[in-house]
Amino acid sequence: MSRGHHSGGEPSQRMLRVAELIRHCVADLLSRHDVVDPVLDTQVVTVPRVGMSPDLKLATIFVMPLGGKDSAPVLEALDRHKKFMRGEIARRVNLKFAPDIRFKVDDSFDNSARIDALLRTDKVRKDLEKPIESDDAV
Numbered sequence: 001m002s003r004g005h006h007s008g009g010e011p012s013q014r015m016l017r018v019a020e021l022i023r024h025c026v027a028d029l030l031s032r033h034d035v036v037d038p039v040l041d042t043q044v045v046t047v048p049r050v051g052m053s054p055d056l057k058l059a060t061i062f063v064m065p066l067g068g069k070d071s072a073p074v075l076e077a078l079d080r081h082k083k084f085m086r087g088e089i090a091r092r093v094n095l096k097f098a099p100d101i102r103f104k105v106d107d108s109f110d111n112s113a114r115i116d117a118l119l120r121t122d123k124v125r126k127d128l129e130k131p132i133e134s135d136d137a138v
Contacts, residue, residue: 035084046064048062056099059100062103
């Protein structure tokens with residue numbers, strides 16, 4: 001397979017590198033209040049990760065407002081400033097083409113909290129406390 005084609009599965013090193021550059025750029029834009037919007041001025045928004053398409057033409061930027069509240073207004077505000085942010089990404093990240101960007105709420109925090117809660121249930125705790133049976137007695 002040629003170097004230019006990536007078929008699903010794990011992201012390539014280039015995809016990961018570009019995603020991280022875009023993540024830093026967007027986080028910088030938000031932390032320095034370069035995006036002027038009343039909703040974003042009152043929220044602290046983190047950018048935990050960015051996903052890139054294999055052709056690097058689409059960046060899915062996962063965001064999380066501090067505390068996980070008011071995510072819908074934050075997404076709407078970010079969508080209103082998508083054109084400006086795409087231009088800033090193109091200027092700051094040296095790519096042949098500026099990727100189209102879309103914003104999604106990062107639900108990985110909710111998933112990890114749900115897993116932690118499951119691990120703390122009585123049934124799981126009982127399973128963890130059982131002694132491990134070995135096959136050495138054969």
